[in-house]
Amino acid sequence: MASGASTAGQPAPVAILCGSGAFPLEVASNAADAGRAPVLIGIVGSTDAAIEGYPHIWLRMGEVGKLFAALKERSIREIVMVGAMTRPEFADLRLDWGAVKRAADLARLFRKGDNGLLVGLAAIFEGEGIRVVGAHEVAPQLLAPSGPLGARAPSDEDEADIALAAKLLAALSRFDMGQGAVVAAGRVLAVEAAEGTDAMLARVAEMRENGRLRLKGPAGVLVKAPKLGQDLRLDMPAIGAKTVAGAARAGLRGIAFAAGRVLIAERGVCAGEADAAGLFVAGFGG
Amino acid sequence: MASGASTAGQPAPVAILCGSGAFPLEVASNAADAGRAPVLIGIVGSTDAAIEGYPHIWLRMGEVGKLFAALKERSIREIVMVGAMTRPEFADLRLDWGAVKRAADLARLFRKGDNGLLVGLAAIFEGEGIRVVGAHEVAPQLLAPSGPLGARAPSDEDEADIALAAKLLAALSRFDMGQGAVVAAGRVLAVEAAEGTDAMLARVAEMRENGRLRLKGPAGVLVKAPKLGQDLRLDMPAIGAKTVAGAARAGLRGIAFAAGRVLIAERGVCAGEADAAGLFVAGFGG
Numbered sequence: 001m002a003s004g005a006s007t008a009g010q011p012a013p014v015a016i017l018c019g020s021g022a023f024p025l026e027v028a029s030n031a032a033d034a035g036r037a038p039v040l041i042g043i044v045g046s047t048d049a050a051i052e053g054y055p056h057i058w059l060r061m062g063e064v065g066k067l068f069a070a071l072k073e074r075s076i077r078e079i080v081m082v083g084a085m086t087r088p089e090f091a092d093l094r095l096d097w098g099a100v101k102r103a104a105d106l107a108r109l110f111r112k113g114d115n116g117l118l119v120g121l122a123a124i125f126e127g128e129g130i131r132v133v134g135a136h137e138v139a140p141q142l143l144a145p146s147g148p149l150g151a152r153a154p155s156d157e158d159e160a161d162i163a164l165a166a167k168l169l170a171a172l173s174r175f176d177m178g179q180g181a182v183v184a185a186g187r188v189l190a191v192e193a194a195e196g197t198d199a200m201l202a203r204v205a206e207m208r209e210n211g212r213l214r215l216k217g218p219a220g221v222l223v224k225a226p227k228l229g230q231d232l233r234l235d236m237p238a239i240g241a242k243t244v245a246g247a248a249r250a251g252l253r254g255i256a257f258a259a260g261r262v263l264i265a266e267r268g269v270c271a272g273e274a275d276a277a278g279l280f281v282a283g284f285g286g
Numbered sequence: 287m288a289s290g291a292s293t294a295g296q297p298a299p300v301a302i303l304c305g306s307g308a309f310p311l312e313v314a315s316n317a318a319d320a321g322r323a324p325v326l327i328g329i330v331g332s333t334d335a336a337i338e339g340y341p342h343i344w345l346r347m348g349e350v351g352k353l354f355a356a357l358k359e360r361s362i363r364e365i366v367m368v369g370a371m372t373r374p375e376f377a378d379l380r381l382d383w384g385a386v387k388r389a390a391d392l393a394r395l396f397r398k399g400d401n402g403l404l405v406g407l408a409a410i411f412e413g414e415g416i417r418v419v420g421a422h423e424v425a426p427q428l429l430a431p432s433g434p435l436g437a438r439a440p441s442d443e444d445e446a447d448i449a450l451a452a453k454l455l456a457a458l459s460r461f462d463m464g465q466g467a468v469v470a471a472g473r474v475l476a477v478e479a480a481e482g483t484d485a486m487l488a489r490v491a492e493m494r495e496n497g498r499l500r501l502k503g504p505a506g507v508l509v510k511a512p513k514l515g516q517d518l519r520l521d522m523p524a525i526g527a528k529t530v531a532g533a534a535r536a537g538l539r540g541i542a543f544a545a546g547r548v549l550i551a552e553r554g555v556c557a558g559e560a561d562a563a564g565l566f567v568a569g570f571g572g
Contacts, residue, residue: 164461167461168458171458172454172477175450175453175454175457176473177473177474177477181479187463187480188462188463188480189480190480191477191479193474194475194476194493194499195498196498203481203485203489
């Protein structure tokens with residue numbers, strides 16, 4: 001657990017390194033509700049300008065020295081990494097002096113898979129005395145519960161598909177990929193790799209439209225789970241209203257996620273839109 | 287091996303159940319070169335009308351009784367299944383009396399994965415005394431060789447990506463899917479499921495165009511291999527000029543396939559287009 005204990009009644013500060021989308025703001029708001037003082041780190045060109053509603057710092061990708069100086073100046077000892085970040089090419093980074101000093105470490109990271117990159121980034125932070133903590137540690141309200149979020153629950157056949165997809169994702173774990181798959185009646189329709197969940201759902205919708213998949217009525221379940229052995233502080237899978245909309249467009253029966261190991265953005269909106277679309281959205285295991 | 291031995295100097299007939307595309311015709315032509323007498327079975331709405339250049343029979347999906355009667359009438363004891371077929375929904379089949387008699391068997395098939403469906407279909411053929419043989423048995427010229435088809439060969443780094451992808455495909459085998467993947471410098475970019483190889487390559491091209499993947503220059507290898515334990519008579523992976531064009535559009539470094547376990551359509555065209563595009567196309571293992 002993160003030691004969010006404040007000294008002298010002051011909320012302990014926590015940096016939030018913000019990828020794209022609105023989710024970093026939801027983490028910030030939930031962290032504030034949970035008694036922390038969030039400082040948002042925006043990446044120019046990636047992060048939503050709405051972070052300016054909070055104490056914030058703008059950086060360019062590669063300004064590692066500036067980041068560490070800013071954290072030190074504010075006595076920030078913990079950082080959360082949240083939201084999608086386009087994986088940059090090492091050559092595209094705008095390295096400042098702080099980055100150049102660590103260039104060998106950084107370059108090594110860019111020869112690894114996604115998980116290797118994040119683990120290495122975390123090691124660089126920790127080498128500077130900055131603990132990397134998970135969004136779920138500063139904002140536990142965001143953790144996926146077990147059981148249904150909305151009105152609908154998976155059928156026995158859905159449960160069989162969920163179990164199959166969970167086994168598939170587990171088998172993919174050692175390849176540093178695979179946090180999502182779509183399975184319908186025992187058949188694997190799609191597996192997520194670099195394209196991400198939204199693109200995978202769009203693909204299922206397209207295969208149904210163009211007749212490559214001929215399925216009658218709602219069919220299939222999207223299953224999201226973290227990699228086995230994944231450090232959940234670094235890259236916990238997340239779903240949100242966009243995921244529900246994508247699943248509805250793909251004509252799925254529902255969405256299942258590993259309870260306690262996936263983050264839910266906009267939980268109330270997800271439940272409402274799932275109910276409206278006739279989908280279940282439910283945690284398994286956990 | 288198929289017993290292609292002819293009696294009294296007559297070439298032994300073999301039925302070719304033709305999916306879409308030109309590949310069934312190439313199998314027919316190679317089978318004729320190898321001393322067989324092909325009879326092409328076309329599925330109305332799926333199969334290329336060019337099969338009419340050979341002895342042929344047109345059927346609608348579900349006309350199982352008509353198929354068996356036609357094979358019997360021509361004393362055909364062997365059938366090859368070739369080319370992509372859109373997996374129909376059971377309810378879409380136009381069942382004739384021969385199908386109705388086997389309806390329970392057929393319906394059971396449609397609750398299985400692709401491989402289960404093909405294995406079951408083969409069992410139905412074999413129950414009627416018709417042996418299912420592989421395209422490679424009647425037209426061995428089509429089998430993928432080991433080593434490069436064209437002028438280029440994989441680098442050591444490519445070999446590492448090929449080995450990783452081959453391991454990934456092996457791990458996916460027990461999920462009755464996964465005959466293709468794209469790996470670049472140790473990172474899994476895409477995994478093939480119901481969408482097929484061409485759509486997977488188009489996805490990689492799209493991720494490079496829209497900036498989701500930022501890769502400099504040619505990067506990544508498409509690897510094709512059959513499922514472990516796959517009955518190669520039923521669903522051997524195939525590549526052709528379309529695969530080479532798709533890999534070129536995706537900016538890959540090359541295509542690797544399991545030697546002796548993948549079929550190559552239009553081998554000369556594949557080699558020429560790969561050379562022109564600067565790709566390697568090469569068999570591994572085998």
